Amino acid sequence: MSDKVKIGIIGVGTIGSVHANNYAKVANAEVVALCDILPDRLAEKAKTHNVAKTYADYNALLADPEIDAVSVCVPNDMHAPIAIAALNAGKHVMLEKPMTLSAELGKQILAARDAAGKQLQMGMVWRQNPKARLVKEVIENGRLGNIYQIRVKLIRRRGIPGLGGWFTTKAKSGGGGLIDIAVHFLDLVMYLADKWEPTKVSAKTYSKFGNPINDYHYVSMWAGPPKADGVFDVDDYAAGFVRFGTETTLSFEVAWACNAEDESYVEILGDKGGIKMDVEGDPILSTEYDNRIADIVLKYDNKNENFAEELRMFCDAVQGKGEVPATGEQGVVAMRLLDAIYKSSELNCEVDV
Numbered sequence: 059m060s061d062k063v064k065i066g067i068i069g070v071g072t073i074g075s076v077h078a079n080n081y082a083k084v085a086n087a088e089v090v091a092l093c094d095i096l097p098d099r100l101a102e103k104a105k106t107h108n109v110a111k112t113y114a115d116y117n118a119l120l121a122d123p124e125i126d127a128v129s130v131c132v133p134n135d136m137h138a139p140i141a142i143a144a145l146n147a148g149k150h151v152m153l154e155k156p157m158t159l160s161a162e163l164g165k166q167i168l169a170a171r172d173a174a175g176k177q178l179q180m181g182m183v184w185r186q187n188p189k190a191r192l193v194k195e196v197i198e199n200g201r202l203g204n205i206y207q208i209r210v211k212l213i214r215r216r217g218i219p220g221l222g223g224w225f226t227t228k229a230k231s232g233g234g235g236l237i238d239i240a241v242h243f244l245d246l247v248m249y250l251a252d253k254w255e256p257t258k259v260s261a262k263t264y265s266k267f268g269n270p271i272n273d274y275h276y277v278s279m280w281a282g283p284p285k286a287d288g289v290f291d292v293d294d295y296a297a298g299f300v301r302f303g304t305e306t307t308l309s310f311e312v313a314w315a316c317n318a319e320d321e322s323y324v325e326i327l328g329d330k331g332g333i334k335m336d337v338e339g340d341p342i343l344s345t346e347y348d349n350r351i352a353d354i355v356l357k358y359d360n361k362n363e364n365f366a367e368e369l370r371m372f373c374d375a376v377q378g379k380g381e382v383p384a385t386g387e388q389g390v391v392a393m394r395l396l397d398a399i400y401k402s403s404e405l406n407c408e409v410d411v
């Protein structure tokens with residue numbers, strides 16, 4: 059292998075471009091090929107990112123011997139087939155979130171990784187956020203003591219992405235706000251608290267705002283505008299309670315849309331301290347100091363190079379210089395949790411994860 063990992067990006071929509079822009083900041087990476095089923099977009103992105111080779115079919119890209127590794131940046135339903143084909147073709151895989159549509163498919167990706175002996179990294183980019191790294195450090199330094207409760211809140215007042223398109227079509231996305239955005243913070247808190255064994259879930263998902271499409275009122279839309287003749291058959295709100303054995307619990311609330319103000323944070327409570335990481339502002343450690351109740355505001359350097367850092371770690375792992383920061387095994391745990399949340403909602407009772 060040369061001193062640079064030769065990358066192919068499969069899917070050059072919004073996040074495929076983010077990968078291209080951020081691989082450009084990684085010293086040991088070179089994007090050598092792009093792939094997309096939309097020819098005009100592919101040509102435009104090849105020009106923007108100055109990439110010579112383009113492929114309309116991902117199988118053709120995977121047959122290119124120059125390519126060491128791929129970023130899989132396609133809609134969720136194509137994650138498993140493309141990741142498995144890439145591993146079978148001997149490529150390392152950087153797989154965007156969510157891992158796939160179910161834990162069963164996640165296990166198939168893992169089996170392909172093990173058979174290929176290649177690297178597989180989950181696109182859990184929040185772990186590389188400087189604020190999250192600081193919180194991880196505080197927890198590892200023992201400032202929280204024994205962790206017993208975790209809170210996740212991810213509320214968008216009106217934030218359904220690409221209404222009517224693949225994001226809101228269950229067959230393509232696997233679900234709504236839960237699988238799209240909650241997956242980031244559910245992974246993040248399991249990572250921060252180092253709790254990877256969810257055992258039981260009681261949850262409910264709702265779908266209140268996307269139908270009919272023309273009645274959805276909003277200020278701005280990621281991946282818009284809405285497609286009036288499109289599909290909305292996914293969740294736009296979910297709430298639930300997760301047990302990790304008998305000593306730790308997690309409550310979550312996530313909304314792509316609801317009648318409440320925007321609010322996004324994770325909070326982890328221990329017997330020595332509690333830490334709140336709001337998407338806005340500095341993390342706050344609630345604790346005691348000299349027998350007094352104290353709040354410590356944690357200052358940090360917000361360089362916010364999350365994606366570049368994530369991709370740098372991937373390339374280092376490919377070159378044997380480090381470990382992938384988010385593993386396929388952890389991806390499967392997140393998928394098991396999501397499967398259980400949807401199942402609990404459907405059955406209206408607590409279920410095993």
Ligand SMILES: NC(=O)c1ccc[n+]([C@@H]2O[C@H](COP(=O)([O-])OP(=O)(O)OC[C@H]3O[C@@H](n4cnc5c(N)ncnc54)[C@H](O)[C@@H]3O)[C@@H](O)[C@H]2O)c1
Pocket residue numbers: 068069070071072073074093094095096099116131132133134136154155156181183238281
């Ligand atoms: N990490 C993050 O914060 C983050 C943010 C946004 C999206 N994502 C994830 O990235 C993935 C893509 O999301 P997006 O917002 O970029 O979507 P997008 O619709 O903007 O882009 C997807 C691209 O994939 C292409 N595509 C579809 N099927 C293909 C195939 N078979 N072969 C090649 N190309 C194909 C589409 O033509 C499109 O250009 C999703 O899984 C999403 O969840 C992650």
